[in-house]
Amino acid sequence: MIQLNSTTTYSETSLTLTALVDTALCVGAGGSSGSLADKPIVRTAKGELLIPASQLKGRVRHECEKLARGLHLPVCDSPNPQTMCPQRAGFAEDFDRRFQNPNFCIEDYKGFHCPICQIFGNPVLPSRVLFDDLICTQDPANLPEVLRPGVTLNRRRRTAENQKLFLLETSPVNTKLPFQGDIHILPGYPPYTKALLLAALRHIHALGGSKSGGLGWLHWKFTPQEIDNTVWDALLLE
Template identity: 60%
Template sequence: MIFLQNLPQNQIQTIQLIAVIDTALCVGAGGSDSSLADKPIVRNAKGQLVIPASQLKGRLRHECEKLARGLGWQIFASPKAETLCPTEAQVNPRFKSDYQLAGYQGYHCFISKIFGNPILPSRIVVDDLICDIERQDLPEVLRPGVTINRRRRTAEEQKLYFLETSPANNQLEFTGKIHLLPECPEYAKPLILAALRHIHALGGSKSVGLGWLKWKELETLPKDDQTWKLLIPEAKV
């Protein structure tokens, strides 16, 4: 007989995400998708707008790396495998014991323990951020652009193109989750929540004002939460 109280509890933690897009969003897809745009926007099989998980995870890792370096950790730079998996001589002696994991060869830094590297699997799973509005309710918006010759500082001839974007100033909401797997370090949650607050735009053409966003109802850990202390490297003589 199976007793529910004896079953192992789900150890996966989740962080709920709601991104509110303040401006037009430009996340380009590879195919034409029956659009007149040279770079159509990414959609899922239902035709809903999507911010791919790979883009969010990559940007999140970058922000986590910046925060960790500022806190004093030695971080192995991504995305090159030869820098993510350093030799023993490249590791600061202060962190050698912290950066070794049972069952995995080599050294794995403060960030690799969360996001993974060529040896260590990722300890988090990031969902696509999806806008629930149906395709027929969101009109196609084409934004013209032109290639600039950086040397002559003029527009190139016959280099006009069109980007498909979401409608501007519609406050579209994109929802998803970040799943922290059982082997994820305890410090991952406070670090990720802090890094998310440093992400103010996603997608392409951010320099011209596309893809700017704010996070809605993002979880806030209390100041006295003990996991904050895990972000500070131990002082070693």
């Protein structure tokens, strides 16, 4: 049993961000919500539109990995646990040797952990960042249900499939709905964490489904952050 008086209180820092959706958003929910849509949009228990934290964290990690590789840093292969740090199964010996860097050692955790795992965690190392769901601040009563029709395509025949019409529920179009939330950065994070997270967010221009069809395109607003340019030196390990 967990005793509440024995839990640890963390002193954390946060990044407050707002996603302004420029087009209709389609983040599908599993199951039926009583809507006519085959793929209803995900909502909170209060009916508010949201962008799930899991989707945002996955996209941010992916962009951080691309940035780190662009800096010629060794990065493990997520999300497969066997190819992530510290196991890195199947890696070539020469490449795996690049991970054996004193900067990749974390006290009280065995093995070597790449810069991305030091932020987002892996099967051994806990994550240093916690993402909130991004919640739409508009009153749900003022957001009507919008259904967008679509058809399944046969890519081999390059035609629409018979009897494959479906309906997607989306947010209203061209309303620039604001979705707000925080990224909580826990103690023990690497010094380059904020800089890398902000850089990664600037590479994310769309979220949700049917992005190629014009859905989910957005831009970001952040609270002002003072980032010392010297933090990037912590990433220049070689």
